Every structure is written in structure tokens, then in C-alpha cells.
Amino acid sequence: MLIHPAEARRQFRELADEDITNQNLARGALLIALEDNPRLDVESYLDELAALAVRVERRCVAGESAIFRLGHLHAELFDVDGYRGDTSSYYDPRNACLNEVIDRKLGIPITLSVVYIEIGARLGLKLEGVSFPSHFLVKCALREGAVILDPYAR
Numbered sequence: 001m002l003i004h005p006a007e008a009r010r011q012f013r014e015l016a017d018e019d020i021t022n023q024n025l026a027r028g029a030l031l032i033a034l035e036d037n038p039r040l041d042v043e044s045y046l047d048e049l050a051a052l053a054v055r056v057e058r059r060c061v062a063g064e065s066a067i068f069r070l071g072h073l074h075a076e077l078f079d080v081d082g083y084r085g086d087t088s089s090y091y092d093p094r095n096a097c098l099n100e101v102i103d104r105k106l107g108i109p110i111t112l113s114v115v116y117i118e119i120g121a122r123l124g125l126k127l128e129g130v131s132f133p134s135h136f137l138v139k140c141a142l143r144e145g146a147v148i149l150d151p152y153a154r
Contacts (some may be wrong), residue, residue, distance in 0.1 A: 001037050003039075003040075004009075004038065005034070005035060005038060008034035008035060008038065010036075011034075012028065012031040013028060013034065013101075015028050015031060016028070021121075022117050022118070022120070022121035022127060022128075023121055025047055025113055025114055025117055025118060025121075025148075026045075026046060026098060026115070026117075026118040027042065027046060028033065029098040029111070029114050030042040030045050030046070030098050030099060031099075032097075033097040033098055033099045033100070035113060036097060037097070037099065037103050040099050045098070045099050045102055045139055049102070049115065049118050049119060049122075049145065050122065052076065052077070052081065052119055053118075053119045053122035053123060055076050055080075056069070056072050056073050056076045056119060056123060057078075059072035059075065059076065059121060060072055060123070065125075065142075065143070066124075066125055066140070066142050066143070067142055067144070067147070069124075069125060070120075070125065070140060070147070070149070071118055073116070073120060073123065073125075074154075077115070077116065077119065077151075078154045081105055082111060083095050083105045083106070083107070083151070083154075084105065084106060084154060085106075085107065085108065085109070085151075085152035085153060085154070086091055086106045086107060086108060090108060091098060095107050095108040095111060096108065096111060097111075098111055098114060098115070101115065102115065107116045107138075107152075108152065109135050109136035109137070109150070109151065109152040110129075110136040112151035112152050113129055113136050113137065113138050113151050113152075114151065114153040115151070116138050117129065117138060120138075120140070126140060126141040126142075127139065127140050127141075127142055128141075130148065135150075135152070136152075137150050137151075138150075138151060
């Protein structure tokens with residue numbers, strides 16, 4: 001499906017006019033990627049992320065602590081799917097496009113964090129991005145306190 005760049009920008013403006021939440025962060029990143037790839041099927045990538053969240057959810061036990069859900073998310077995302085930071089070609093432009101990151105399972109801190117936050121939000125985890133100098137991390141609020149996660153370093 002070919003989406004005209006003007007239509008992609010319109011969709012992004014509509015999204016940006018709403019509250020940006022963990023539930024629509026990946027959609028926004030995929031709409032940005034439409035600039036470089038007007039044939040990109042945003043919904044199929046969101047479906048792929050949803051399927052990953054379902055796989056993580058299957059690992060979870062009812063009533064278990066959020067820290068265990070984080071562990072399940074880590075296992076599925078990094079150990080099973082093999083997502084990782086691109087240490088050999090960090091500045092490859094594909095690392096900035098969420099669809100490429102999902103296809104290649106390879107990215108930079110912010111795009112890997114978007115994937116992590118998207119899946120975590122679907123699991124009911126309280127995650128938020130944290131900007132560090134020259135890096136991007138994810139903070140998870142837990143009953144016991146906060147945990148800082150680095151999806152780039154797995």
C-alpha cells in the first residue's frame with residue numbers, strides 16, 4: 001500500500017495533536033518512517049509488535065510481580081528474537097527507522113527503547129524513556145522502586 005508523503009505527514013500531525021503515550025509511540029515512529037518508505041505497512045509492524053507482546057504474556061503467571069514481567073520481556077525480546085544494539089554500524093540510517101529495526105532486530109538506543117516501551121505498555125508495565133548524554137534508556141516504575149534499563153546493551 002503506497003501512502004503519499006503528505007498523507008503520512010497528516011497522520012503524524014493528527015497523532016502529535018493527541019497525547020503521546022506509550023500506546024501510540026511505536027505508531028508515531030512508524031509514521032515517521034513512512035517518509036523514507038511510502039510503501040511501509042504501519043499496521044503490519046504494529047501487529048508484529050502485538051504478537052511479540054502476546055508471546056511475552058504467555059510466559060507470565062497471573063499475579064506475578066512486574067519485575068518478573070520485565071524478565072519475560074527481556075527473555076523474549078533479546079534471547080528469543082535476538083534484538084541487539086548495532087555496535088558495528090551505529091550510524092547506519094536504518095537504525096533510525098522503526099520498521100528496519102523490527103526487520104533487522106538491530107538498532108540504536110532510542111529505537112530499541114521504543115520497541116521495549118511498546119511491548120511493555122501492552123503488558124501493563126509503567127515504562128518511560130530517559131534521555132542520558134549520548135544515550136537513551138528506559139525507566140520502569142515498580143512497587144519496590146525504579147529500575148533503569150538499557151535495551152541497547154540488552
